[in-house]
Amino acid sequence: MKKFVAAATVLTCIGFVSTAEEAMNLPVSFNADGTVNRPLNHRQWVNVGTTLIPKGEINIIDDLPIPTSEYIDTYVEPMAFAIYMATGTWPNGTQIVKEFTATKPADAGEVLTESHYNGLAMLVKDAQRFPAETGHLGYFNFGHHSEPYETASKVLPREQCSACHEALASEQQYIFADHHIGLKRKQK
Numbered sequence: 785m786k787k788f789v790a791a792a793t794v795l796t797c798i799g800f801v802s803t804a805e806e807a808m809n810l811p812v813s814f815n816a817d818g819t820v821n822r823p824l825n826h827r828q829w830v831n832v833g834t835t836l837i838p839k840g841e842i843n844i845i846d847d848l849p850i851p852t853s854e855y856i857d858t859y860v861e862p863m864a865f866a867i868y869m870a871t872g873t874w875p876n877g878t879q880i881v882k883e884f885t886a887t888k889p890a891d892a893g894e895v896l897t898e899s900h901y902n903g904l905a906m907l908v909k910d911a912q913r914f915p916a917e918t919g920h921l922g923y924f925n926f927g928h929h930s931e932p933y934e935t936a937s938k939v940l941p942r943e944q945c946s947a948c949h950e951a952l953a954s955e956q957q958y959i960f961a962d963h964h965i966g967l968k969r970k971q972k
């Protein structure tokens with residue numbers, strides 16, 4: 785592991801960072817203990833799409849069935865969004881969150897209205913901090929419940945998050961761009 789870190793550091797210093805987008809480090813707020821701080825302005829990031837999860841499905845954070853249907857909004861930090869849309873590569877420092885929103889109970893045919901924000905999960909791409917992790921991605925969660933959310937999160941175990949992204953999105957840099965309408969890139 786130490787060797788890995790050293791190798792990655794050296795590679796980073798001597799030209800591993802070859803393209804402009806890889807050289808650009810976006811600011812992510814980590815603490816000395818390795819936890820990441822919850823971004824405070826994620827609803828001002830780029831909302832790249834919404835998914836509806838039907839009542840009773842299992843939530844990925846707490847592994848429990850959801851008591852009401854939930855919307856999931858995915859937000860991408862704007863600089864990472866701009867670089868991805870221009871180049872097709874997620875830059876170092878990319879931050880993406882998904883926020884869950886609970887809904888009011890509705891009968892068939894009724895509009896499904898949001899009731900309250902109900903949880904936040906995040907991924908961060910950071911080659912320096914996650915040299916050995918697949919895609920250099922760290923996965924975090926700030927709780928699956930109504931606000932206030934947790935203010936910081938430690939990195940989650942591979943089995944809980946990364947394994948699924950590795951299995952299902954290996955051809956997309958482990959980020960499910962094809963699920964988000966706002967991440968469709970024009971073919972050049």
Ligand code: HEC
Pocket residue numbers: 835844845856858880881882905906907923924925940944945946948949958959960961963
């Ligand atoms: C069973 C598979 C699976 C597991 C486990 C899983 N995810 Fe995902 N994740 C997905 C899928 C599919 C999407 C895209 C659709 C969506 O937004 O739900 C996604 C999307 C995301 C996104 C938005 C960026 C993207 O890749 O589309 C984030 C952030 C995220 N997941 C974080 C997490 C975190 C944190 C965990 C662990 C707590 C986790 N995921 C566990 C399947 C999974």
